[in-house]
Amino acid sequence: MKRVLVFLLALFFAIPIQSANAAEVVSITEPTHRLIDGKFFDDVLATKLLPSGDLGDLVFTTSRSNRSWLIDPATISEITAMSNGYGVIDGSTPTGQQIAKDWLTQFYRITKYEKVSAITYGNPAKSWVSKLMPADVEYLNAISKIKLEEYLGKASPGIVTTSTEKQKLSNSIQNTFIFADKQFKLMSTLVDPKEFDLLKLRMAQLLNPQISAGGLTPLYADFQSEFNKVRNQLRVSKSKFTVTSSKQEL
Template sequence: MIDGYEVAQPLDKSKKNSKREVLPGEGSSIAKAWLAALKTSVRRDPISVLPYGSPATSWLKDAAPSELKFYVSESVSRGAQFFGRSVTSVITYPGQPKANIPRVVQDNYKLIRKQITALSNVLPLETIINYRLGIAGLTNPNLNRSELIALDEIYNSDFLRFENKLRLIVGKYRVTSEREKIPVTLVNDFDVELKVKLVVTPLNGKVIATPIPDLTLAPNSKLQVEIPIRVMASGSTTLLTQIKSETGVLLKEPVQLPLTLSVISPITTWFTTGSAIILLLAGVVQSVRRIKRKRV
């Protein structure tokens, strides 16, 4: 009984350049030797594979059944490819410990899974598959509480660096004209082209933001985008900026862009002018009335 992870990881190491090994027998060489020994040891035996990462299947059946199916299919596919013959899948094995996943790890698994699902709308599977498979290990019932929490912290830190390859850089701006274009920068550090939307929502009625056309981000690039706004009143406001897929799926946490508005808008001008005219007319009316009274 084999976990697809046990084949995938040594296989990845075996493909690395053995010239970089510090000592003979380390790195790719030892990985190749281990894989060869594994093939020899099971050459006449039927092969059963566990879901990738040996996750807690009982918990996943309720929390993420579609991911459990994915771990099973990937383990079967990789096992068959490596051994060169068919393999069968098993969900669990006799004596497998009961899952005792800390609540913080459960919550983080669900959060990262949600983010991976969102990014899958713009990233090809080969770019994100290692992270999709990697979170399976966060539920491994063979690890104790402290081991799971430590693994969760390492994985979360690594995933945040991966996720941050797509990001929005904003500043703080003072707007002094009625119509303005606010510059922001979209960064794509992935090796693939991304098609996204930048959705901008003012958090009060002091500005109006013009919708921005869909954007294409070249691999490993930065793109400056100008947000057209019209100021309706002076004061302060915040633009809520969201990076979404072409179909409207939120890809990142929204970023707030604060604005200080030092502009007398046309509406304010019209209101002020109108008030002045009304006061002037009221004064004229009163003067006319006084003159009429004196004549009487």
């Protein structure tokens, strides 16, 4: 009986200790709030960065548990852009510059000595990236880690993670992204592949499953416009790229 009592007491005290030592995983990712040229199309991000907001609560709330962080470098990029001053396309007065500065200061402070791993840039659905951008999976993971390390100023250990959720995409969007991916491969054999980094990263952002169907429509149109602009400037002719003013739409 005595042995049973000792065992139960040991089990009782072991459970909370084990829970206390378990690391809390905090994910910071947010669908894009900017057009491809960097302009913000709303000021919602500023509200989310407040201490009471979805993203603010994650960094301003005190936690005694061990934490590890999963960070989307695309989100940090947008917050950094906001902290440097920005405009909103509807002409309204932006409210988030100081809010973004305060958030970044707190974020860097609390993650300085904690494990931080990168989420694939833009937090795209893994299944869509594999289908629509198969040749860029390793590239996206590599650049995500590099960009996060640049923001943090330290190495980023751990495995890069990708969203396992999946949203519905119209056939038109799927076909556009498949076509764009093929064009990137073709043009990359003749010009510096880095010329297409912005568009590739943008594709990844638009594959974030948290973007609503209604929200994706204008973002897709924005991507399509920029892609056509780049494509119209470069045309394959006798294995050389030449400038062209002809209008070539998707």
